[in-house]
Amino acid sequence: MRIEQGNWIEQIAHQPIWVQVAVYTLTVLTIGRLDHLLGSDIVLSLFYLIPIAWAAWCSxxxxxxxxxLLSFLVIFLVAEYSSGFVYTETISSLWRSVTELGFFLVTSTLITKLRKTQDRLRWLSSMDELTHAINVRVFTEKLAQKIERSRRYARPFAIAYLDLDNFKQVNDQGGHLEGDRILKLVSQVVRDSIRKTDLLARLGGDEFALLLPETDLSAAKTAISRIQTQLAITMQAEQSPITVSIGVVVCTQPPSSQTMLIHYADQLMYQVKHRGKNAAQFAMYPDANAPRHNSE
Incomplete structure (x- = not known):
């Protein structure tokens, strides 16, 4: 069973489905057992909402x-056979059961919808609205986490700074709508070219950044080459002048800060710009203060 930091109530969401089902079943049966032992003197009906709300929020x-449904079944059996309730008319028992089931289902549905709404708002707050890449705030948070992980486990990672070449030309000739379309297209192509564990962020304008976990120099070159190839194919099909200049820093040790690392990758990207654009330049950190590897 995987244990992570954070709200312990929500940790169940990270467990396998069978673990979730087992925990909820045990919780419902425990409440049912207490309900049975206490009898009709204390009504525990509302306590069944604890596992119902828990499951609706986390699972x-x-x-x-x-x-x-399990909560309804347990409370029905306890009420009918254990707690001492006696119904003189079948309709009374039926009405009570239908009311409880309806209440449980409505509660579960409302909490599920609330959770989905919160997830949607959280997703929107983390994404760039135009390109659906993550935004700067989330990228810096993820990069800080990756630096800390590198400090603890000594695992390599890389970041890349991407700047679109000739984007002003596209905006001037096709207008901002065409520019927006190209930005969305570039974002989609890059996201389709990277692993699920990699992150693409839009830093602003026509600038993007990549975070590549568990990536050494060789893997970084392979990943960037794949992106360059796919972008070239796509832009050629679009008859667009867009190319991309990229600066890449591969970290074998944790840097002092994420700001310094982003700035370093930005410097490498500008070196590519000054040499003629449409290329990638690589550097190791902390092996040198200047780029040592470059790929045209």
Missing amino acids: PQPVALYTT
């Missing part, structure tokens, strides 16, 4: 539905 909808 997939089928698991939440299972927990809701």
Whole structure:
């Protein structure tokens, strides 16, 4: 079972489905057992909302539905056979059961919708609205986490600073709508060319950044080459003058700060610009203060 830092209540969301089902089942049965032992003197109906709300907030909808139906079944059995309730009319028992089931289902549904809304708002707050790359704030947070992880586990990673060449020409000739379309297209091509563990961020304007975990110099060159190739193919098909200048820093030791690292990659990118654009330049950190490897 994987344990992570954070709110312990929400840690169940990171566990396998069978673990989630087992935990919710145990919780419901525990409440049912207490309900049975306390009898009709103390009504625990509302306590069944604890596992229902927990599952609706933290788990997939089928698991939440299972927990809701299990809670209803347990409370029904306790009420009918253990707590001492006696219904003189069948309709009374039926009405109470239908009311409780409806209440449980509505509660579960509302909490699930609330969670999805919160997830959507969190996603929107972390993304660049135009390109659907992550924004600068999230990128710096993720980079800081990666630096800390590198400090603890001594694992290599790389960042890349990408700047589109000839983007002003596209804006001047095609207008801002065409510029926006190209930005979205570039973002899509890059995201399709990287691993799921890699992160693409839009830093602003026509500038992007990449965070490549578990990446040494050889892997970084392979990843950047793949991006260059796919962008070249796409822009040729679009008959667009867009190319990309890239500065890449591969870290074998943690840098002093994420700001310094981004600035270093930015410097490498500008060296490519000054040499004629449409290339990538690589440097190791902390092996040198200037780029030692370059790829045209």
